[in-house]
Amino acid sequence: MDIFSFITLLGGLAFFLYGMNVMSQGLEKMAGGKLEAILQKITSSPLKSLLLGIVVTVTVQSSSAVTVMLVGLVNSGIMEFGQTIGIIMGANIGTTITSWLLSLVGLESSNIFLRLLKPDSFSLVFSLVGVLLILGSNKQKKKDIGSILVGFAVLMYGMILMSGAVSPLADMPEFTGIVTAFENPLLGVLTGTILTGIIQSSAASVCILQALSLTGSISYSIAIPIIMGQNIGTCVTALISSIGVNKNARKVSVVHILFNLIGTVIFLGVFYIADYFVDFAFKNEAISPFGIAVVHSIFNLGTSFILFPFTKLLEKLTNLIIKDDHKDVDEVFLDSRIFETPSLAVAECGKLTQKMAFVSMNSIMQSLKLFEDYDENVVESIMEKENILDRYEDKLGNYLIEISSKGLSVEDSREKFKMLHTIGNFERLGDHAVNLVKVAEEMKDKKIEFMPVTKKEIAVLISAIKEIIRLTVEAYNSTDVELASKVEPLEQVIDGITDDIKSDHILQIEAGNSTIEKGFILADFVTNCERISDHCSNIAVAVIEVKRGGFNTHKYLNSIKNSNNEDFTKMFNEYAEKYAL
Numbered sequence: 397m398d399i400f401s402f403i404t405l406l407g408g409l410a411f412f413l414y415g416m417n418v419m420s421q422g423l424e425k426m427a428g429g430k431l432e433a434i435l436q437k438i439t440s441s442p443l444k445s446l447l448l449g450i451v452v453t454v455t456v457q458s459s460s461a462v463t464v465m466l467v468g469l470v471n472s473g474i475m476e477f478g479q480t481i482g483i484i485m486g487a488n489i490g491t492t493i494t495s496w497l498l499s500l501v502g503l504e505s506s507n508i509f510l511r512l513l514k515p516d517s518f519s520l521v522f523s524l525v526g527v528l529l530i531l532g533s534n535k536q537k538k539k540d541i542g543s544i545l546v547g548f549a550v551l552m553y554g555m556i557l558m559s560g561a562v563s564p565l566a567d568m569p570e571f572t573g574i575v576t577a578f579e580n581p582l583l584g585v586l587t588g589t590i591l592t593g594i595i596q597s598s599a600a601s602v603c604i605l606q607a608l609s610l611t612g613s614i615s616y617s618i619a620i621p622i623i624m625g626q627n628i629g630t631c632v633t634a635l636i637s638s639i640g641v642n643k644n645a646r647k648v649s650v651v652h653i654l655f656n657l658i659g660t661v662i663f664l665g666v667f668y669i670a671d672y673f674v675d676f677a678f679k680n681e682a683i684s685p686f687g688i689a690v691v692h693s694i695f696n697l698g699t700s701f702i703l704f705p706f707t708k709l710l711e712k713l714t715n716l717i718i719k720d721d722h723k724d725v726d727e728v729f730l731d732s733r734i735f736e737t738p739s740l741a742v743a744e745c746g747k748l749t750q751k752m753a754f755v756s757m758n759s760i761m762q763s764l765k766l767f768e769d770y771d772e773n774v775v776e777s778i779m780e781k782e783n784i785l786d787r788y789e790d791k792l793g794n795y796l797i798e799i800s801s802k803g804l805s806v807e808d809s810r811e812k813f814k815m816l817h818t819i820g821n822f823e824r825l826g827d828h829a830v831n832l833v834k835v836a837e838e839m840k841d842k843k844i845e846f847m848p849v850t851k852k853e854i855a856v857l858i859s860a861i862k863e864i865i866r867l868t869v870e871a872y873n874s875t876d877v878e879l880a881s882k883v884e885p886l887e888q889v890i891d892g893i894t895d896d897i898k899s900d901h902i903l904q905i906e907a908g909n910s911t912i913e914k915g916f917i918l919a920d921f922v923t924n925c926e927r928i929s930d931h932c933s934n935i936a937v938a939v940i941e942v943k944r945g946g947f948n949t950h951k952y953l954n955s956i957k958n959s960n961n962e963d964f965t966k967m968f969n970e971y972a973e974k975y976a977l
Contacts, residue, residue, distance in 0.1 A: 405561035409595070411554030412603055416458070416494075419547025421803050422540045442482040442707045446700065449486020459491035460596065460633035461737070463652050467637050468734040471645035474744060477714075480648050481707045484655060485700040488627065492693040494599040497552075498606050499689040519556070523549035536806040558607040581621040581664055588625020598630035602692060606685035616687065617679040620667065623691050624660040631656060643718050651714045659699030730795050738802040742811050745796055749815045749822070750873045752788045753935075755781050756825040757869045760928060763829040764858050766836035767921075775837070778829050785826035789819050810942045817938040818872065821931040825865075828924045828931075835921045844917055847909060853897045853977050854921070860890050860975045861925050868932040877943050883936035885967035889975055890929040894922040896977055 453462050466483060469475040522545045529542030592601040605622060608614055634649040671679065683691075703710065730748070734741040759781040762774050796816050804812065838844070846854065864886045871879035901918050904910040 401561045405558055408554045408557030408561060408607075409600060409604070411550050411557060412600055413554075413595075413597060415547045415549070415551030415554055416597070416599060417547070419544050419551060422543030422547055442704065445479060445482025446486040446489075446704065449483035449488075450490040451486075452483070453487040453490025454493055459487040459598065460630055462487040462490075463631075463634035463648065464637040465734060465737050465740065467634060467641060467645050467648045468732070469744075470648055471641040477644050477647045477651075478707075478711050481651055481655075481710055482704075484648070484652050485704060485707075488655070488696040489700055491598060491630075492689070492696050495602045495606070495689040495692045497548075498599075498603050499685040500552075519549040519552040522546070522552075540805070554603075558604065561607075579615075579618055581668070584618060584621030585625035585628070585660060585664075588622035588627075589629040590625075592626045592629025593632035596633045598626050601626045601629065602688065606688050609683050609685055609688055612682045614683050615680050616676075616683050616691075619683045619688055620691055621664065623688065623695060624664060627656045627695065628653070628660060647714045647718050650717055651710055654710060654713065655699065655703060658703065659695065662702060663695055663698065730791065732798070735799070735802060738799055738804050739808050741795075741799055741802075742804065742808040745792060745799070745815055746811055748788065748792060749819060752785060752792070752819060752822045753869045753872050755784055755788075756822040756829075757865050759785070759826050759829040760832075760865050761862065763832035763836070764861060766833060767839075767854070767858065770836055770840045775833055778833055782826045782830050785823045789823040792819050814938050814942040817941075818935045821934045824931050825928060828928050831924045832921065835917060835924070838917060842913075844914055846914065846918065847904060850897070850901060850904070850910075850918070853893075853900065856975050856977055857890070857893050857897065857922065857925055860886065860893060860971075861928055864890065864929050864932045868935050871939050872935055875939060875942075877940055880936040880939040881963070882967055884933050885964055886971045887929040887933040888968055889971040891926060892972070893975060893977065894926045897922050900977075 449462065453459050463484060466475065466480045470477055470480060526542040526545030526547075526549060529538045530546065533539055533542070588601065588605075591604070592598050595601060602623070605614070605619065605626070609619065631649065631653045634652050638646045638649040670676070730741070730744060734744060759778050762778050762781075765771075766774060792815065796812055796819075799812060864883060867879055867883050867886065870876065871883065898919060901910060901915055905912060905915055
């Protein structure tokens with residue numbers, strides 16, 4: 397092989413890997429939040445896990461990426477290790493799709509319709525249509541379809557380049573001599589493992605083998621062990637990604653290696669034992685790209701079929717290899733490995749933000765309860781929740797900013813902005829719960845008692861705060877715009893209640909029925925309640941704006957308040973009547 401052919405081979409490999417990356421990103425954007433929904437359907441049923449593994453791998457076009465994602469999910473505590481075994485089996489099946497697509501390169505026929513299936517016939521058409529969709533459409537879905545088509549065309553063009561680069565090898569006796577050395581099955585397995593481990597893509601490794609098979613120098617007996625090794629080599633990516641994770645997550649890469657090692661031992665054992673008795677005639681025949689796709693599929697389907705009934709046994713074997721030490725470990729919040737699938741990362745952030753919403757609501761509810769019955773255990777619980785909210789805001793904020801550099805769909809981008817606009821408000825709700833604790837504590841220590849009329853006013857305000865926080869959290873977690881639209885009218889009513897309570901108490905002080913000290917304590921209480929309603933308003937507006945496709949909260953609020961909106965006025969009047977002092 398001359399230097400030009402070698403450069404062409406490397407260039408073809410680069411085209412292939414880049415096309416695979418572009419296509420998988422486009423497919424993932426098309427899937428959007430559906431990828432999260434798919435994973436959420438995982439149950440204790442191994443069959444469902446197997447099918448889901450196939451679907452997810454076809455979606456992201458990489459079994460390595462799926463395994464790395466699983467390592468991150470287990471490391472984050474989002475999934476249990478046992479759930480991943482079926483998915484890994486499914487991922488190995490799903491990755492065979494690529495080899496079938498690549499087998500089209502070796503298609504030879506005089507039939508016009510079959511010739512149209514060859515990559516050099518349709519890849520240019522795909523790239524043209526893809527570019528037109530990317531440049532000529534304003535809709536993100538069409539742009540994503542365009543990316544998929546362009547990525548696929550580039551991938552196939554890379555395969556064509558590699559096939560052309562290795563074609564001169566067919567006439568080289570030296571190449572034939574090297575190839576015959578791989579008739580040793582152990583050497584073949586080792587070669588497939590090393591090659592795939594270096595380029596970290598079983599699809600690219602299979603692609604190179606399919607290109608070499610076009611020379612007619614690769615027999616079935618040579619190709620089969622190499623294909624087995626390629627499946628082992630694809631585990632290297634997950635093995636590298638498991639560095640620095642907890643033991644539970646490390647088990648994911650171990651069970652992936654076990655699956656392929658056991659499958660290789662079984663298939664090579666059966667193949668050579670059967671060959672000893674039957675003497676397979678085809679083993680010395682030249683293998684084609686189509687034959688490689690068949691062998692690749694038989695291995696992965698067969699291994700999954702054989703080992704599928706023994707998923708629990710695989711789990712126990714992995715647990716024996718990596719034993720839990722039952723030591724306390726630091727909480728892992730969100731693993732950066734999930735960045736491999738940005739839509740999933742956004743969805744997991746969404747789940748944690750919803751958890752943050754519940755924590756903040758419970759914190760507010762507990763703090764309001766202290767004004768009826770002061771309890772040190774409740775105070776301690778509120779303080780713990782405040783630490784949780786602080787940690788969530790810090791981790792989520794950094795994580796969401798990191799996600800911004802990834803290719804996100806329009807829907808995922810909107811969700812990301814909604815979370816960035818709300819996590820600070822949820823954290824501030826926790827701060828105000830702590831402030832209310834301090835007010836309740838001061839009232840207890842100083843034995844402060846308000847007049848009956850003030851107590852009634854406080855009770856009305858507490859009821860209104862409880863309703864607005866419930867409305868806000870429910871609206872946020874269900875993305876219910878109708879519920880969210882009820883928050884601002886109630887917030888306006890609460891503003892009026894707090895003003896009235898302050899004014900009434902000033903009159904009480906002037907009449908000598910209260911003291912300035914009580915006035916300060918009451919002012920702290922109502923001010924924190926007012927701030928709570930303000931943050932609820934901000935959260936609700938973010939829910940509404942994400943549906944509208946904008947994030948100008950001030951503009952939205954001004955338009956509502958100054959447009960004589962009938963629905964707003966009606967809701968305001970209903971709340972004003974309900975919480976009248």
